[in-house]
Amino acid sequence: MRAADGDRGWLLIALAAVASLALVGAYLAAGGSDYAPAQVQDPCEPREWRDPGSIEEIAEQFSLSALDGAACELGVTRETLARALATPRARERFLRRYDLSDAELARAIRAGLVRAVDDAERAGALSPLLAGPLRETVRRLPLDQAIPLVKDASGLIDEAQGFLGPAQDLLEEFLP
Amino acid sequence: MSEPRPRLAALAVAVGLVLADSSIVVLALPEIYRDLDTSVAGVTWVLVSFNLVLALTAVPIAHLGRRVGPGRTAAVGLAVFAGAGIACGLSTELGTLIAARCVQALGGAAAVTAVLELLPAQVGSERRAAAIWAAAGATGAALGPAVGGLLTELVSWQSIFLIQAPIAIAAGVPVLAVARHEAATGVISSELRRTGRPHLLANLALAMTSAAIAAALFLLVLLLIEGWRLTPIGAAVVVTVMPLAALLGSRIGPEVAGAKARAAAGAILVSGGLGGLALLPKAEIALTLPPQILVGVGLALVLSALTETALAGRAPQAIHGGWTIASRHAGVAIGLIALTPLFTADIAEQRRDAIASGTAVVLDSPVRPLLKLELSQRLDDRLEDERGKVPRIDPIFEPLPEDPEERDEVVGLRDELQDQLDRGATHAFSPSFGLGAAIGLLALLPIGLARRVEL
Numbered sequence: 001m002r003a004a005d006g007d008r009g010w011l012l013i014a015l016a017a018v019a020s021l022a023l024v025g026a027y028l029a030a031g032g033s034d035y036a037p038a039q040v041q042d043p044c045e046p047r048e049w050r051d052p053g054s055i056e057e058i059a060e061q062f063s064l065s066a067l068d069g070a071a072c073e074l075g076v077t078r079e080t081l082a083r084a085l086a087t088p089r090a091r092e093r094f095l096r097r098y099d100l101s102d103a104e105l106a107r108a109i110r111a112g113l114v115r116a117v118d119d120a121e122r123a124g125a126l127s128p129l130l131a132g133p134l135r136e137t138v139r140r141l142p143l144d145q146a147i148p149l150v151k152d153a154s155g156l157i158d159e160a161q162g163f164l165g166p167a168q169d170l171l172e173e174f175l176p
Numbered sequence: 177m178s179e180p181r182p183r184l185a186a187l188a189v190a191v192g193l194v195l196a197d198s199s200i201v202v203l204a205l206p207e208i209y210r211d212l213d214t215s216v217a218g219v220t221w222v223l224v225s226f227n228l229v230l231a232l233t234a235v236p237i238a239h240l241g242r243r244v245g246p247g248r249t250a251a252v253g254l255a256v257f258a259g260a261g262i263a264c265g266l267s268t269e270l271g272t273l274i275a276a277r278c279v280q281a282l283g284g285a286a287a288v289t290a291v292l293e294l295l296p297a298q299v300g301s302e303r304r305a306a307a308i309w310a311a312a313g314a315t316g317a318a319l320g321p322a323v324g325g326l327l328t329e330l331v332s333w334q335s336i337f338l339i340q341a342p343i344a345i346a347a348g349v350p351v352l353a354v355a356r357h358e359a360a361t362g363v364i365s366s367e368l369r370r371t372g373r374p375h376l377l378a379n380l381a382l383a384m385t386s387a388a389i390a391a392a393l394f395l396l397v398l399l400l401i402e403g404w405r406l407t408p409i410g411a412a413v414v415v416t417v418m419p420l421a422a423l424l425g426s427r428i429g430p431e432v433a434g435a436k437a438r439a440a441a442g443a444i445l446v447s448g449g450l451g452g453l454a455l456l457p458k459a460e461i462a463l464t465l466p467p468q469i470l471v472g473v474g475l476a477l478v479l480s481a482l483t484e485t486a487l488a489g490r491a492p493q494a495i496h497g498g499w500t501i502a503s504r505h506a507g508v509a510i511g512l513i514a515l516t517p518l519f520t521a522d523i524a525e526q527r528r529d530a531i532a533s534g535t536a537v538v539l540d541s542p543v544r545p546l547l548k549l550e551l552s553q554r555l556d557d558r559l560e561d562e563r564g565k566v567p568r569i570d571p572i573f574e575p576l577p578e579d580p581e582e583r584d585e586v587v588g589l590r591d592e593l594q595d596q597l598d599r600g601a602t603h604a605f606s607p608s609f610g611l612g613a614a615i616g617l618l619a620l621l622p623i624g625l626a627r628r629v630e631l
Contacts, residue, residue, distance in 0.1 A: 009437025012428070016441035016474070020448020023466055024455060032455030035603040037533040037596070064539065079535035079552070086553030 043071035043078045049123035058125045065119040066150045070112030085147050106143035109150060113138035183350040184298045187291045190254055190347040191309055192316030193340060194284035198227050198505060199317050202394055203325035203408045204333035206401045214270045216520050224512045225274045229281035231506035238289035238498030246293035247354030253286025254348035264337035292497040294354060302493050309497065310483045318419030321393060325412025374496060377626040378486040379503035384619035385478045386504040387511030388446050391612030392471045394512060395605050396453060403601035404459055405568055417465055421472025428477055435481040439623045442478025445470045447616035454609035459598035519608040526604030530597050531556060537596055541589040569594050
């Protein structure tokens with residue numbers, strides 16, 4: 001009788017172990033331990049440009065490169081800077097949190113814009129003829145004009161086109 | 177004097193009511209957290225304080241109750257429990273609520289241990305009394321979260337406490353007859369026998385498994401409400417699987433296997449269930465059901481087997497019952513105290529990851545750059561508004577663009593982002609569930625070492 005009790009006891013323990021291992025094994029097989037947050041890239045690392053097909057695509061990648069460059073200067077992630085530039089309130093919060101002045105932010109954003117021009121030129125998205133004046137333009141931009149350019153770089157392209165004036169037709173030839 | 181049957185029912189209700197209180201506020205914690213504008217760590221003390229005071233006072237009050245008389249102790253205990261319940265319901269600050277919870281636990285400890293002394297006179301044997309007492313307590317603890325969730329959603333979190341007062345008073349009325357008899361005659365219904373030593377290993381294993389079970393219940397509720405955005409009533413329905421499975425597990429009694437085997441099997445199942453919760457592959461309610469079934473069956477097996485072992489052949493029952501109460505609730509309190517810093521740190525880390533990876537997903541998406549920055553900011557604001565709760569992000573994508581191509585891109589981004597946030601929230605609870613599973617497995621040590629566990 002005692003032996004039978006013992007056998008039933010071991011059977012119960014074995015059933016519990018099998019049920020537990022089966023559940024854990026099934027969840028592991030279904031990817032239960034695979035989760036990893038989306039990768040946040042180091043903004044100081046060069047970002048690969050996709051083959052741009054239009055001014056809009058150049059402008060988009062230009063914005064991301066500019067964010068990378070500015071974020072690298074400030075020692076923050078591109079994602080943090082993107083949120084900081086979205087509204088004046090977010091910008092003030094960001095400056096307070098990282099103990100930065102408007103001038104330091106402006107310097108970083110200008111550096112970011114210069115890096116974007118460099119990246120675009122390196123990727124063949126902008127000709128050296130257009131890149132040179134663009135670089136000079138962004139180096140002199142005040143903060144309140146530099147931030148909108150990071151958000152929508154197509155404006156920068158237009159500005160450069162206006163800057164070149166009569167060379168407009170020539171400029172279009174240099175765009176891929 | 178009341179008739180025995182109503183008095184037996186009243187005693188069982190008293191035990192169920194008090195022990196339900198150790199878990200009844202679990203589903204209300206997120207509401208209390210927001211209503212009283214406190215922190216996750218702070219609100220955990222609404223639960224911890226009750227369990228801690230119950231653990232610390234159960235044995236001393238059981239000794240006191242044997243001197244004063246169980247009738248009077250139970251009557252006073254239920255009155256204190258009811259009064260403190262009203263104070264909890266009227267609290268507008270966390271400090272007052274926690275203080276009232278401590279007083280409530282004091283009254284509860286008096287009532288529960290005294291009832292174990294009163295029950296044998298109603299049912300004829302100590303063994304049957306212990307079984308009814310344990311069953312009433314387990315039923316209360318199992319039903320607590322669901323009842324608490326229903327009341328929180330249908331009425332308010334305050335109603336959870338206010339509704340207990342009339343029930344406690346109603347349960348106390350039949351006990352008053354015994355108290356009056358004790359006062360009139362000076363005779364108390366239990367003899368003052370010498371107290372034997374408590375069963376150390378069984379009580380230690382009870383504490384460890386209770387810590388693991390508390391982790392399962394508390395963390396699962398937080399995951400469902402804070403992580404997966406279920407309402408308290410929805411979460412109550414989901415976690416009801418655990419007590420239902422416990423009912424199933426309670427059918428595996430001494431006739432199936434000895435106490436040691438049932439305790440070991442129960443601890444393994446609780447750990448297996450917690451392991452499953454630590455490894456949830458997706459944020460889907462259905463995936464929580466198999467782990468809950470394992471935890472539910474396991475808790476019924478391990479708690480009943482260890483309580484039987486701790487009480488078997490030991491006198492007086494009230495004192496040893498007090499030890500089991502102390503062990504179980506100390507386990508719950510220690511489990512919550514140990515897990516709180518771990519999961520609050522994990523939640524904070526998950527929040528940082530969610531913001532960073534959510535923004536990365538938005539920035540890397542094919543939508544217009546200007547829209548990307550706008551969406552990044554709206555996501556940040558939404559996470560800020562929700563104070564750590566993972567939000568439904570549909571509203572930040574409204575209105576959807578009219579251009580079909582851009583609309584498809586935005587919808588794809590929205591779904592990817594929601595999946596990223598949901599998986600992140602689920603993952604944030606994994607280490608805490610894993611720690612709970614490890615504690616449950618460690619309980620196998622005292623269970624294995626216990627010599628005289630067979631009844």
